[in-house]
Amino acid sequence: MNFASPYFLLGTLVAVLVGALLVWGGLGAARTVKRFGDPDRVRALTTADGSKRRAWKGVLLVVATALAFVAAARPQYGKGTRLVPATNVDVVIVLDYSKSMYARDVEPSRIFRAKVECARLVKDLEGARFGAVAFAGEPMGFPLTADGSAIAQFLRQLEPNDMPVGGTAIGRALEMARDLLHRDPKSGEHKRVILLVTDGEDLEGDPVATARGAGADGTTVHVVQIGGRTPERIPEIDKDGKIAGWRTDRSGKPLTTELSADGEAQLAAVAQAGNGTLVRAAKGSTGIDTIAAELRRQMKSELAERVETVYADVYFYPLGLAILLLVVEVFVGEAAARRFTRKTPPLPKRPGGFTGAAAAIGASKLPGSKRGATSPAGGRAPRGAITAGGPRGEA
Numbered sequence: 001m002n003f004a005s006p007y008f009l010l011g012t013l014v015a016v017l018v019g020a021l022l023v024w025g026g027l028g029a030a031r032t033v034k035r036f037g038d039p040d041r042v043r044a045l046t047t048a049d050g051s052k053r054r055a056w057k058g059v060l061l062v063v064a065t066a067l068a069f070v071a072a073a074r075p076q077y078g079k080g081t082r083l084v085p086a087t088n089v090d091v092v093i094v095l096d097y098s099k100s101m102y103a104r105d106v107e108p109s110r111i112f113r114a115k116v117e118c119a120r121l122v123k124d125l126e127g128a129r130f131g132a133v134a135f136a137g138e139p140m141g142f143p144l145t146a147d148g149s150a151i152a153q154f155l156r157q158l159e160p161n162d163m164p165v166g167g168t169a170i171g172r173a174l175e176m177a178r179d180l181l182h183r184d185p186k187s188g189e190h191k192r193v194i195l196l197v198t199d200g201e202d203l204e205g206d207p208v209a210t211a212r213g214a215g216a217d218g219t220t221v222h223v224v225q226i227g228g229r230t231p232e233r234i235p236e237i238d239k240d241g242k243i244a245g246w247r248t249d250r251s252g253k254p255l256t257t258e259l260s261a262d263g264e265a266q267l268a269a270v271a272q273a274g275n276g277t278l279v280r281a282a283k284g285s286t287g288i289d290t291i292a293a294e295l296r297r298q299m300k301s302e303l304a305e306r307v308e309t310v311y312a313d314v315y316f317y318p319l320g321l322a323i324l325l326l327v328v329e330v331f332v333g334e335a336a337a338r339r340f341t342r343k344t345p346p347l348p349k350r351p352g353g354f355t356g357a358a359a360a361i362g363a364s365k366l367p368g369s370k371r372g373a374t375s376p377a378g379g380r381a382p383r384g385a386i387t388a389g390g391p392r393g394e395a
Helices: 005-035 039-045 049-072 109-125 148-157 170-183 207-216 260-275 288-300 316-331 358-366
Strands: 075-084 089-096 129-135 139-145 190-199 220-223 235-237 243-246 276-279 306-313
Touching: 005 049, 049 288, 049 316, 089 109, 089 139, 089 148, 089 170, 089 288, 109 148, 109 190, 109 288, 129 148, 139 148, 148 288, 170 190, 170 207, 170 220, 170 243, 207 220, 207 260, 220 260, 220 288, 235 316, 260 276, 276 288
Parallel strands: 089 129, 089 190, 190 220, 220 276
Antiparallel strands: 075 306, 129 139, 235 243
């Protein structure tokens, strides 16, 4: 026997309190009778003693109250097992397509390596659904889908030169990722992950506040930081994907990309606000594979298919019994039912043990009786009878 809400069992103390109040009330009634008069004489004046019936009514009420709280505690009986399916995972990849991602500190380039590792992530996480956000100055989104190849194709066909607005709008990109998760009706039942891959900082919005909102919704935000404090030159890529030179400013100086101390602190704050992990790219690696390995581990352990022990609720048994006892208590009266019948009063008896009607009938059947004669009690006397005044004609 198991109880799903055992704290309701404390309510059985209320049944004890009800019983104590009933006993106290019975004792108070007995004291009232003593103050009214002699208890024996008072009992003699009553038609029936209802103390026993009141005691039984009290027992029924107390037991019903206790059973009601036992039912509220949800008793469970009969151990069994059920198979809990693997928890689905929804991952939105937020990939930076700013032109600084053309830098070559990660071979063959930051953006090329990031797209390859994101495609590997999609392939390795079987059973997960993916969405994608490509961003520079403005984000572009791809909704959640179970077709991982479509996500990989979306990320693979884009290039930083295709982005209409330059820049690094991380905050707007994270907001779009949250919107993709919220708009999907199934995402609320899944584990939600946002994977941000970027090499810069957001100088326009507030990505930390957006990540904090995502974390409050139960969404984990992981950050992969590509690049560091070391300046890296940015190549100029033509429409065929080949290096056509190096990007320069208006004065002809080479453009470089490096992450400032404030930028590193901002990315760390984004990961912390989203209850996620910050991974910095090492030489020759973007760090996406580290996040992929962690997600695979979760899907094989806490998110994997498992067997769970279950119990059957049997609260309706004590609840039904409590209702039955209350119904019985209502129909139990304090006094036994009495049947009143009208009794016919007996006829008055004459001396000698005969009633008036019986004496008349008997006298009419005596020997020598004539029609018209009556009994000695009254009326005419038989002919020749001696009356109190003597024979007829005598003085």
